[in-house]
Amino acid sequence: MKSLFDLTGRTILVTGGSRGIGFAMGAALARHGATVVLNGRNEAKLEDKARELRAEGLEAETAVFDVNNEAAARSAMDKIVNKHGHLFGLINNAGIQHRSPILAFTTADFERVVSTNLTSCFTLSREAIALMSEHGSGRIINTVSMLGSQARPTVPAYIAAKEGLRALTRALAVEAGPKGILVNAIAPGYIATEMNNALITDKKFSDWIVSKTPLQRWGEPHELGGGAIYLMSEAGAFVNGHVLAIDGGMSVQV
Ligand SMILES: NC(=O)c1ccc[n+]([C@@H]2O[C@H](COP(=O)([O-])OP(=O)(O)OC[C@H]3O[C@@H](n4cnc5c(N)ncnc54)[C@H](OP(=O)(O)O)[C@@H]3O)[C@@H](O)[C@H]2O)c1
Numbered sequence: 202m203k204s205l206f207d208l209t210g211r212t213i214l215v216t217g218g219s220r221g222i223g224f225a226m227g228a229a230l231a232r233h234g235a236t237v238v239l240n241g242r243n244e245a246k247l248e249d250k251a252r253e254l255r256a257e258g259l260e261a262e263t264a265v266f267d268v269n270n271e272a273a274a275r276s277a278m279d280k281i282v283n284k285h286g287h288l289f290g291l292i293n294n295a296g297i298q299h300r301s302p303i304l305a306f307t308t309a310d311f312e313r314v315v316s317t318n319l320t321s322c323f324t325l326s327r328e329a330i331a332l333m334s335e336h337g338s339g340r341i342i343n344t345v346s347m348l349g350s351q352a353r354p355t356v357p358a359y360i361a362a363k364e365g366l367r368a369l370t371r372a373l374a375v376e377a378g379p380k381g382i383l384v385n386a387i388a389p390g391y392i393a394t395e396m397n398n399a400l401i402t403d404k405k406f407s408d409w410i411v412s413k414t415p416l417q418r419w420g421e422p423h424e425l426g427g428g429a430i431y432l433m434s435e436a437g438a439f440v441n442g443h444v445l446a447i448d449g450g451m452s453v454q455v
Contacts, residue, residue, distance in 0.1 A: 205436040209234035212285040213340075213433060214278065216240040216268050216325065217295030219247045221394035222344060222422050226292060227261070228254055229426025230433060236260035238281055240295065242267050268295045268321035275328050287336050290433050291329040293322035293366075294344040298396055300355045314358035319365045326369070326384070330377050339382040340433050343370050345444060347390055347452050367444055374442030383441045385432045390448025392420040416449035 213230050217223035218239030227237040231254050239261060241247045247263040254261035264281070266273035281288050296318045299310045326341055333339025348356065349364035366386065373384040391410045393401055400406050401419070411417055428445050431437050446452050 206430050206434045207234050208434055211289040212236045213290035214238045215292045215294055219250055222392060222425050223294040224250055225422035226425050226429040229430055231259035231261055233430050238262045238264050240264045269316050271324050274325050278328050282332050288332050290340045292342045293325055298359055302355055311358040315362045318362035322366055323369060326373055330382055333382050334380045337381040341384045342432050343386040345386045345388045347388055347448055371442050378441050385440055386444040387428050388444050388446045389425055390420055390451045392422055394422055414449040414451045415454055420449055
């Protein structure tokens, strides 16, 4: 019997797939049979990571584009459809952070963060929904954050963008659902990736994160893989508009 989590035949584009959470989700999906297309802006780094997966005998390709470049994103998705017949899944995972006290936080920096972390997810989702609709099936996962419903100082653009992305997840879930396209989100807690290097090396902050997390540690990128498999597989066939927290319990601790 075919496993509920088998992804064979499903081609899935993962933005921000060259490292951290995106690569870990892509690797997990590929290990469950998917053909993954890893996206990022650095061709050499992406190729290295795809080669790493192919060395395991997995199906991994690359699509080099900036998620803020609408034409390049559309062309990459068209290429996937031309080659594989169907873009089954999209993970809007590419994201950036900008930390600054509010009085030094420029409008340009605010807009840069919102563009990458929210607007690009709208654009790519719209294009993906157009392509997926032709098959009457598809899945989109947005990587949101615990930050949004909860807040910290110095990251207002990130918080606004991620909370906007949660709202966009609901909006797309209700509009694309009737077309057979399921739209959900994954909300990681504090995960040890390059994005958080400055926080990990700040012992006081790092200890505070550990003390606020019931599992008493930072999360590891590979721990996001299971959630991505679930939401891309038959196991998640009736899950739509959901935000899956993967945060060691941090978001429910008083
Ligand atoms: N780490 C955490 O604790 C945490 C918690 C909650 C949510 N998240 C979210 O999870 C996602 C991944 O985070 P991460 O920690 O894995 O970050 P990361 O290690 O910094 O990786 C970010 C990825 O996004 C890509 N990227 C950035 N800007 C891009 C653009 N304009 N176009 C295409 N690709 C772009 C990067 O590749 P290139 O720079 O080579 O293009 C890289 O692959 C982000 O959305 C982040 O907000 C992370």
